Amino acid sequence: MPASARTTDTGVGTGGPRPGLPRPGAALALPAVFLIVEGRDPDALMPLRLLRSRDLGTGMTVAFLFMATLGTLPYFLTVYFQGVHGYSALRTGFAFLVPMGGGLLGSLLGGRSATRFGVRSTLLVSLTVSAIGVVATGLGMSAGASYLDLVPGLVVFGLGQGVVYTTMFAAAATGVPGHEQGIASGMASTGRQIGGAMGLAVLVAIANSGTDGRTGEALRAAIAHGLRTAVFAAAVGAGVAVLVALNFRRAGREAEDPVAPRSVTP
Numbered sequence: 512m513p514a515s516a517r518t519t520d521t522g523v524g525t526g527g528p529r530p531g532l533p534r535p536g537a538a539l540a541l542p543a544v545f546l547i548v549e550g551r552d553p554d555a556l557m558p559l560r561l562l563r564s565r566d567l568g569t570g571m572t573v574a575f576l577f578m579a580t581l582g583t584l585p586y587f588l589t590v591y592f593q594g595v596h597g598y599s600a601l602r603t604g605f606a607f608l609v610p611m612g613g614g615l616l617g618s619l620l621g622g623r624s625a626t627r628f629g630v631r632s633t634l635l636v637s638l639t640v641s642a643i644g645v646v647a648t649g650l651g652m653s654a655g656a657s658y659l660d661l662v663p664g665l666v667v668f669g670l671g672q673g674v675v676y677t678t679m680f681a682a683a684a685t686g687v688p689g690h691e692q693g694i695a696s697g698m699a700s701t702g703r704q705i706g707g708a709m710g711l712a713v714l715v716a717i718a719n720s721g722t723d724g725r726t727g728e729a730l731r732a733a734i735a736h737g738l739r740t741a742v743f744a745a746a747v748g749a750g751v752a753v754l755v756a757l758n759f760r761r762a763g764r765e766a767e768d769p770v771a772p773r774s775v776t777p
Contacts, residue, residue, distance in 0.1 A: 570683020579710025617673020644668025
């Protein structure tokens, strides 16, 4: 549960710019420098040849979209519980028991489902279920709604998300040589972290779009509406993730990708 989630006197916020943070130009230049260095280093920390793997490239994109959309829901729920309905921190924590319980159950089912039905099929179904759960959660969000209105969506979302998290990294590492599985997982995790930062920034802007100039009950209603809109936007993004996940190779077509370094025969 994000500790930084809060509402301001103008809407939803994570805090304004702070002195000492890098400018956007520097933030864009640093990854470019990293890629140049990695491309020239024969013993690179992140071998760029791994990006030729169809499954790894797809997995990084899915991880990015997952965190940019589904991964932001706990933040918006925290703001909804505390900013719209006045929950205390303790009550908010208890409110998260339902989706967290669903996520735990989903993570337990994920491995079994992947073994029985295949990683690709399991991931596609779980992403779809998660998106449906997000839509159902959004439908239950309003200034006059109760917690029970959210429960069906939270249960479905939690189950789907738990399975996604279990299978997403396995799908990304398919076809990568065994000694580089850790690197592949780290690359997918990097995509997930970047997605979380970028997705939250965009969705917070959407949530705040209708709160200017409002106060009191009008602001409370506007925040609830903005949060609901942001959650629906996250569901659309999750739908895009489903489409991207279709690019994973089907079971039985696991011819190894050309990611291994070439060796020179004397």
